[in-house]
Amino acid sequence: MKTTPRPFRPVRILAFALAGVLALAAFIALRHVRAAHAVLHPARQALKPLGAATLAARTDVALRTRDGLTLRGWYVPSRNRAAVVVMHGFAENRTQMLFEAEALSRAGYGVLLFDSRGHGESDGELVTWGDREREDLRAAVDFVAARADVEPSRLGVLGFSMGGTTAMLGALEDARLKAVAAAGAYPSLVADTRYSYGRWGPLSVLPVLWTMRLSGVDVDAVDPMARLCELKGRPLLLINGDVDAYAPAFLQDALFQAACEPKAYWVVPGAHHGEYAAKAPAEYERRLRAFFDAALLGGP
Structure with missing residues:
Protein backbone atom coordinates (compact mmCIF):
# COMPACT_ATOMS: atom_id res chain seq x y z
CA MET A 1 0.00 0.00 0.00
CA LYS A 2 1.49 3.34 -1.05
CA THR A 3 1.86 6.20 1.42
CA THR A 4 1.50 9.75 0.30
CA PRO A 5 4.50 11.96 1.29
CA ARG A 6 3.64 14.70 3.70
CA PRO A 7 3.55 18.09 2.10
CA PHE A 8 6.39 20.50 2.80
CA ARG A 9 5.51 22.56 5.86
CA PRO A 10 7.65 25.71 6.07
CA VAL A 11 6.06 26.67 9.38
CA ARG A 12 7.32 23.42 10.95
CA ILE A 13 10.83 24.00 9.59
CA LEU A 14 10.78 27.54 10.91
CA ALA A 15 9.65 26.31 14.32
CA PHE A 16 12.52 23.79 14.49
CA ALA A 17 15.00 26.47 13.45
CA LEU A 18 13.70 28.89 16.05
CA ALA A 19 13.89 26.20 18.73
CA GLY A 20 17.50 25.56 17.75
CA VAL A 21 18.36 29.25 17.93
CA LEU A 22 16.73 29.58 21.34
CA ALA A 23 18.55 26.51 22.62
CA LEU A 24 21.87 27.92 21.42
CA ALA A 25 21.11 31.28 23.02
CA ALA A 26 20.23 29.61 26.31
CA PHE A 27 23.45 27.56 26.19
CA ILE A 28 25.56 30.67 25.54
CA ALA A 29 23.81 32.60 28.32
CA LEU A 30 24.19 29.78 30.87
CA ARG A 31 27.82 29.34 29.98
CA HIS A 32 28.48 33.01 30.64
CA VAL A 33 26.52 33.03 33.88
CA ARG A 34 28.89 30.31 35.06
CA ALA A 35 31.87 32.34 33.82
CA ALA A 36 30.65 35.34 35.82
CA HIS A 37 30.32 33.24 38.97
CA ALA A 38 33.92 32.09 38.49
CA VAL A 39 35.29 35.63 38.28
CA LEU A 40 33.27 36.67 41.32
CA HIS A 41 34.64 33.76 43.36
CA PRO A 42 38.19 33.02 42.17
CA ALA A 43 40.33 30.32 43.74
CA ARG A 44 42.72 31.73 46.31
CA GLN A 45 46.44 31.67 45.54
CA ALA A 46 48.89 30.90 48.31
CA LEU A 47 51.45 33.56 49.14
CA LYS A 48 54.82 33.00 47.50
CA PRO A 49 57.61 32.31 50.00
CA LEU A 50 59.84 35.28 50.73
CA GLY A 51 63.58 35.20 51.20
CA ALA A 52 65.08 36.68 54.35
CA ALA A 53 66.24 39.78 52.49
CA THR A 54 62.92 40.47 50.75
CA LEU A 55 61.21 43.44 52.40
CA ALA A 56 63.30 42.70 55.47
CA ALA A 57 61.81 45.59 57.46
CA ARG A 58 58.21 44.46 56.91
CA THR A 59 55.76 43.87 59.72
CA ASP A 60 52.48 41.97 59.57
CA VAL A 61 49.40 44.19 59.64
CA ALA A 62 45.64 43.69 59.76
CA LEU A 63 43.32 46.26 58.23
CA ARG A 64 39.64 46.52 59.14
CA THR A 65 37.23 47.71 56.45
CA ARG A 66 34.10 49.71 57.13
CA VAL A 85 49.66 51.71 49.03
CA VAL A 86 50.28 48.86 46.57
CA MET A 87 47.36 46.77 45.24
CA HIS A 88 47.57 43.46 43.37
CA GLY A 89 45.45 42.16 40.51
CA PHE A 90 42.60 39.66 40.16
CA ALA A 91 43.06 36.09 41.48
CA GLU A 92 46.43 36.96 43.02
CA ASN A 93 47.75 38.27 46.35
CA ARG A 94 50.20 40.78 47.74
CA THR A 95 53.27 38.78 46.71
CA GLN A 96 52.44 39.60 43.09
CA MET A 97 53.69 43.13 43.78
CA LEU A 98 57.02 42.41 45.46
CA PHE A 99 59.10 44.06 42.74
CA GLU A 100 57.13 47.29 43.03
CA ALA A 101 57.19 47.20 46.83
CA GLU A 102 60.94 46.66 46.98
CA ALA A 103 61.59 49.39 44.40
CA LEU A 104 59.59 51.93 46.37
CA SER A 105 61.05 50.81 49.69
CA ARG A 106 64.59 51.25 48.35
CA ALA A 107 63.61 54.80 47.44
CA GLY A 108 62.62 55.45 51.06
CA TYR A 109 58.85 55.14 50.79
CA SER A 122 42.05 38.28 53.70
CA ASP A 123 38.39 37.86 54.57
CA GLY A 124 35.63 37.89 52.00
CA GLU A 125 34.09 35.52 49.50
CA LEU A 126 32.98 37.93 46.78
CA VAL A 127 35.31 39.78 44.41
CA THR A 128 33.58 42.87 43.02
CA TRP A 129 36.12 44.12 40.48
CA GLY A 130 36.73 47.50 42.08
CA ASP A 131 33.32 48.20 43.60
CA ARG A 132 33.68 47.11 47.23
CA GLU A 133 37.46 46.99 46.86
CA ARG A 134 37.22 50.76 47.23
CA GLU A 135 36.58 50.06 50.90
CA ASP A 136 39.77 47.98 51.03
CA LEU A 137 41.77 50.92 49.70
CA ARG A 138 40.07 53.30 52.12
CA ALA A 139 41.11 51.07 55.04
CA ALA A 140 44.67 51.01 53.70
CA VAL A 141 44.79 54.81 53.43
CA ASP A 142 43.39 55.12 56.97
CA PHE A 143 46.26 52.90 58.15
CA VAL A 144 49.14 54.74 56.46
CA ALA A 145 47.68 58.19 57.22
CA ALA A 146 47.80 57.36 60.94
CA ARG A 147 51.42 56.17 60.91
CA ALA A 148 53.91 58.24 62.93
CA ASP A 149 56.55 57.78 60.21
CA VAL A 150 54.30 59.25 57.49
CA GLU A 151 53.19 62.76 56.68
CA PRO A 152 49.47 62.37 55.78
CA SER A 153 49.80 64.82 52.89
CA ARG A 154 52.31 62.51 51.17
CA LEU A 155 50.27 59.45 50.25
CA GLY A 156 50.10 57.67 46.90
CA VAL A 157 48.69 54.47 45.44
CA LEU A 158 49.94 52.00 42.87
CA GLY A 159 47.69 49.25 41.53
CA PHE A 160 47.88 46.55 38.90
CA SER A 161 44.94 45.41 36.73
CA MET A 162 41.92 45.23 39.05
CA GLY A 163 44.07 46.96 41.65
CA GLY A 164 44.83 49.72 39.17
CA THR A 165 41.18 50.38 38.45
CA THR A 166 40.48 50.32 42.19
CA ALA A 167 43.34 52.77 42.74
CA MET A 168 41.76 55.27 40.35
CA LEU A 169 38.30 54.81 41.84
CA GLY A 170 39.62 55.18 45.37
CA ALA A 171 41.59 58.31 44.57
CA LEU A 172 38.52 59.91 43.00
CA GLU A 173 36.75 59.48 46.33
CA ASP A 174 39.65 60.12 48.71
CA ALA A 175 41.62 63.36 48.31
CA ARG A 176 44.25 62.09 50.74
CA LEU A 177 45.75 60.17 47.81
CA LYS A 178 47.96 62.70 46.05
CA ALA A 179 49.31 60.47 43.25
CA VAL A 180 47.87 57.49 41.35
CA ALA A 181 49.77 54.92 39.28
CA ALA A 182 47.67 52.31 37.47
CA ALA A 183 49.22 49.47 35.44
CA GLY A 184 47.17 47.29 33.09
CA ALA A 185 43.92 48.76 34.42
CA TYR A 186 40.52 48.73 32.71
CA PRO A 187 38.60 51.99 32.12
CA SER A 188 35.25 50.61 33.28
CA LEU A 189 33.77 47.27 34.26
CA VAL A 190 31.22 47.45 31.45
CA ALA A 191 33.92 48.15 28.85
CA ASP A 192 36.11 45.34 30.18
CA THR A 193 33.17 42.90 30.15
CA ARG A 194 32.28 43.80 26.57
CA TYR A 195 35.88 43.26 25.51
CA SER A 196 36.39 40.01 27.45
CA TYR A 197 33.00 38.39 26.79
CA GLY A 198 31.80 40.09 23.63
CA ARG A 199 32.17 37.18 21.20
CA TRP A 200 28.41 36.66 21.01
CA GLY A 201 27.46 40.27 21.60
CA PRO A 202 24.60 40.84 24.06
CA LEU A 203 24.05 37.06 24.32
CA SER A 204 27.37 36.72 26.13
CA VAL A 205 27.85 40.18 27.65
CA LEU A 206 24.46 40.69 29.29
CA PRO A 207 24.44 37.42 31.29
CA VAL A 208 27.81 38.37 32.80
CA LEU A 209 26.64 41.87 33.74
CA TRP A 210 23.30 40.57 35.07
CA THR A 211 25.05 37.98 37.21
CA MET A 212 27.38 40.60 38.64
CA ARG A 213 24.48 42.92 39.42
CA LEU A 214 22.44 40.15 41.04
CA SER A 215 25.46 39.25 43.15
CA GLY A 216 25.53 42.78 44.53
CA VAL A 217 28.20 44.41 42.36
CA ASP A 218 27.51 48.04 41.50
CA VAL A 219 28.72 47.62 37.93
CA ASP A 220 28.04 51.23 36.95
CA ALA A 221 30.16 52.56 39.83
CA VAL A 222 33.27 50.88 38.42
CA ASP A 223 33.85 53.51 35.77
CA PRO A 224 36.89 55.65 36.61
CA MET A 225 37.22 56.82 33.00
CA ALA A 226 34.01 58.84 33.30
CA ARG A 227 35.43 60.90 36.17
CA LEU A 228 39.21 61.00 35.82
CA CYS A 229 39.34 64.77 35.50
CA GLU A 230 37.95 64.92 39.04
CA LEU A 231 41.45 64.07 40.27
CA LYS A 232 41.80 67.86 40.00
CA GLY A 233 45.52 68.27 39.52
CA ARG A 234 46.68 65.11 41.25
CA PRO A 235 49.04 63.30 38.86
CA LEU A 236 48.14 60.04 37.13
CA LEU A 237 50.59 57.53 35.64
CA LEU A 238 49.25 54.81 33.33
CA ILE A 239 51.42 51.80 32.44
CA ASN A 240 50.68 49.05 29.94
CA PHE A 256 44.55 58.17 28.93
CA GLN A 257 42.55 60.47 26.67
CA HIS A 272 52.18 41.12 28.28
CA HIS A 273 49.86 41.70 31.26
CA GLY A 274 52.01 42.49 34.28
CA GLU A 275 55.37 41.85 32.60
CA TYR A 276 56.78 45.34 33.12
CA ALA A 277 59.43 44.23 35.60
CA ALA A 278 60.33 41.23 33.46
CA LYS A 279 60.81 43.28 30.28
CA ALA A 280 62.22 46.56 31.59
CA PRO A 281 63.08 46.28 35.29
CA ALA A 282 65.46 49.24 35.58
CA GLU A 283 63.21 51.57 33.59
CA TYR A 284 60.11 50.44 35.49
CA GLU A 285 61.75 51.15 38.82
CA ARG A 286 63.08 54.49 37.59
CA ARG A 287 59.68 55.62 36.34
CA LEU A 288 57.88 54.62 39.52
CA ARG A 289 60.41 56.41 41.67
CA ALA A 290 60.43 59.54 39.49
CA PHE A 291 56.63 59.69 39.44
CA PHE A 292 56.16 59.43 43.19
CA ASP A 293 59.17 61.64 43.95
CA ALA A 294 57.70 64.45 41.85
CA ALA A 295 54.19 64.01 43.26
CA LEU A 296 54.91 63.37 46.92
CA LEU A 297 58.36 64.82 47.60
CA GLY A 298 58.41 67.79 45.27
CA GLY A 299 61.20 66.30 43.16
CA PRO A 300 61.87 67.11 39.49
Missing part, protein backbone atom coordinates in the same frame (compact mmCIF):
# COMPACT_ATOMS: atom_id res chain seq x y z
CA ASP A 67 31.99 46.77 56.00
CA GLY A 68 33.56 44.49 58.60
CA LEU A 69 36.30 42.54 56.80
CA THR A 70 39.85 41.93 58.01
CA LEU A 71 42.54 42.29 55.37
CA ARG A 72 46.03 40.86 55.92
CA GLY A 73 49.15 42.56 54.70
CA TRP A 74 52.66 43.88 55.30
CA TYR A 75 53.95 47.33 56.02
CA VAL A 76 57.49 48.61 55.44
CA PRO A 77 58.16 51.85 57.39
CA SER A 78 58.86 55.10 55.60
CA ARG A 79 62.25 56.81 55.63
CA ASN A 80 61.17 59.89 53.65
CA ARG A 81 57.84 60.69 55.35
CA ALA A 82 55.84 59.49 52.30
CA ALA A 83 54.00 56.21 51.73
CA VAL A 84 52.47 54.27 48.84
CA GLY A 110 56.68 53.49 53.34
CA VAL A 111 54.94 50.64 51.51
CA LEU A 112 51.70 48.90 52.42
CA LEU A 113 50.89 45.68 50.57
CA PHE A 114 47.76 43.75 51.42
CA ASP A 115 45.47 41.05 50.08
CA SER A 116 42.23 42.48 48.72
CA ARG A 117 38.94 40.95 49.86
CA GLY A 118 38.42 37.40 48.63
CA HIS A 119 42.15 37.00 47.93
CA GLY A 120 45.16 35.58 49.73
CA GLU A 121 44.78 35.63 53.51
CA GLY A 241 52.40 46.44 27.79
CA ASP A 242 52.18 46.79 24.03
CA VAL A 243 51.16 43.13 23.61
CA ASP A 244 48.77 42.93 26.56
CA ALA A 245 45.75 40.87 25.52
CA TYR A 246 43.91 41.61 28.79
CA ALA A 247 44.38 45.39 28.67
CA PRO A 248 44.39 46.18 24.94
CA ALA A 249 45.81 49.41 23.61
CA PHE A 250 42.46 50.86 22.52
CA LEU A 251 41.09 50.67 26.07
CA GLN A 252 44.28 52.08 27.57
CA ASP A 253 44.36 54.88 25.02
CA ALA A 254 40.75 55.77 25.83
CA LEU A 255 41.60 55.87 29.52
CA ALA A 258 39.84 60.76 29.32
CA ALA A 259 42.31 61.92 31.97
CA CYS A 260 43.28 65.54 32.53
CA GLU A 261 46.76 66.88 33.16
CA PRO A 262 49.05 66.14 34.86
CA LYS A 263 49.18 62.68 33.35
CA ALA A 264 51.74 60.30 31.85
CA TYR A 265 51.52 57.07 29.86
CA TRP A 266 54.30 54.51 29.52
CA VAL A 267 53.90 51.58 27.10
CA VAL A 268 56.39 48.78 27.82
CA PRO A 269 57.71 47.15 24.62
CA GLY A 270 57.13 43.41 24.42
CA ALA A 271 55.27 43.22 27.73
